[in-house]
Amino acid sequence: GDSVTQMEGPVTLSEEAFLTINCTYTATGYPSLFWYVQYPGEGLQLLLKATKADDKGSNKGFEATYRKETTSFHLEKGSVQVSDSAVYFCALNRELTALIFGKGTTLSVSS
Amino acid sequence: KAGVTQTPRYLIKTRGQQVTLSCSPISGHRSVSWYQQTPGQGLQFLFEYFSETQRNKGNFPGRFSGRQFSNSRSEMNVSTLELGDSALYLCASSLRGNVEAFFGQGTRLTVV
Numbered sequence: 001g002d003s004v005t006q007m008e009g010p011v012t013l014s015e016e017a018f019l020t021i022n023c024t025y026t027a028t029g030y031p032s033l034f035w036y037v038q039y040p041g042e043g044l045q046l047l048l049k050a051t052k053a054d055d056k057g058s059n060k061g062f063e064a065t066y067r068k069e070t071t072s073f074h075l076e077k078g079s080v081q082v083s084d085s086a087v088y089f090c091a092l093n094r095e096l097t098a099l100i101f102g103k104g105t106t107l108s109v110s111s
Numbered sequence: 112k113a114g115v116t117q118t119p120r121y122l123i124k125t126r127g128q129q130v131t132l133s134c135s136p137i138s139g140h141r142s143v144s145w146y147q148q149t150p151g152q153g154l155q156f157l158f159e160y161f162s163e164t165q166r167n168k169g170n171f172p173g174r175f176s177g178r179q180f181s182n183s184r185s186e187m188n189v190s191t192l193e194l195g196d197s198a199l200y201l202c203a204s205s206l207r208g209n210v211e212a213f214f215g216q217g218t219r220l221t222v223v
Contacts, residue, residue, distance in 0.1 A: 008213070036214075043115075043201055044214040089154065098144060098156035098167055099212060 004026040006090050006102035013080055013109050021075040021105045023064075023090035031092040032072040033057075034099070038065075038087045047088070077101050080109045113138065114173065115204050115215035123221045127164040129190040132218045134184050136204030142166075143185040145177060157186045157200075160185055161207070189220075 024056040025033065032051045036044040053068035057069030062077045073090060090102040116135040124130050136143050144167075145157040156169040170178035177187040183204075189196055199219050203212040 043117075043216040044203075045213065046213065049211065096166070096207075098169065099146075099154075100156075100157060101154040103153045 002031065002094075002100050003102055004090050004102040006088075006105050008105070010106040010108055012072070013107070015082055015109055015111050016072070016079045017020060017109075019075070019077040019080045019107070021088055021090075021107070023073045023075065025071050025073065025090075025092050027071075027092055029094055030060070031094050032069075034091045035062070035064055035073070035075050035095075036089040036091060036101075038089065038104070040086075044089065054091075070087060072099055080107070082109050082111050085109045113119050115202055115213055117200075117202050117215035117218050119218060119219075122217065126192055129188060130192060130220060131188045132200055132202075132220070133188075134202030134204075134215060136147045136185070136202075137213055140204035140206055140213075141183055142205045143179055143183065143192055144203045144205075145185070145187050146201045146203065147171075148201060148217070149197075154201070157187065159207060160215050176221050177200045181194060192222045193216055194222050196220065 003026045005024050034049045035047040037047045048059040050057040050066035056065045064075045087104045087106050089104045091099045093099045118133045142161045144159040147155050148149045159167040163179045179185045200219045201217045202215045206214045
């Protein structure tokens with residue numbers, strides 16, 4: 001079945017460092033790919049998405065490119081802030097099916 | 112416009128009791144999905160309702176059930192609560208089926 005694998009955390013960075021969180025997937029067909037973020041005590045917020053190969057999703061300085069050849073959707077940000085500290089989830093779905101999530105990666109940014 | 116609203120935010124129940132959680136989706140959204148989040152299992156899909164019909168179901172026992180009303184509001188019910196049901200329950204709404212889902216803040220259920 002479909003699945004998502006994320007790098008395990010926690011990831012600890014200093015402010016203004018470069019961030020990469022790896023995500024790979026296994027799925028039949030052409031799923032849509034997502035990154036969600038969860039702040040402490042909150043639900044999930046959609047951070048960015050990509051619906052077809054080579055699409056780049058971007059939002060708030062975060063970017064991820066849908067790579068069909070490597071089945072990957074790595075999240076990157078050039079300069080992280082303390083306010084980016086949260087748990088990040090990579091997810092996929094095909095239309096009319098449930099979201100399948102990775103285990104989540106905790107990011108901690110210190111000033 | 113208003114986001115997804117889940118009530119209550121926190122609940123404490125005793126083993127063996129039952130509980131009902133509520134979710135009001137974004138106006139115009141007809142699909143409501145429920146997920147369970149625990150530290151050990153992560154985010155797991157419970158079920159999805161679309162236009163008052165259950166369209167998809169995850170791998171949970173029959174103690175977990177749900178329904179959707181004509182105004183798209185949804186409820187989920189857990190009967191005969193077990194300690195392992197302690198979790199954050201998240202509701203997500205979308206226009207027609209999870210292509211872009213928006214989540215509520217969740218209901219934190221603690222079973223003692």
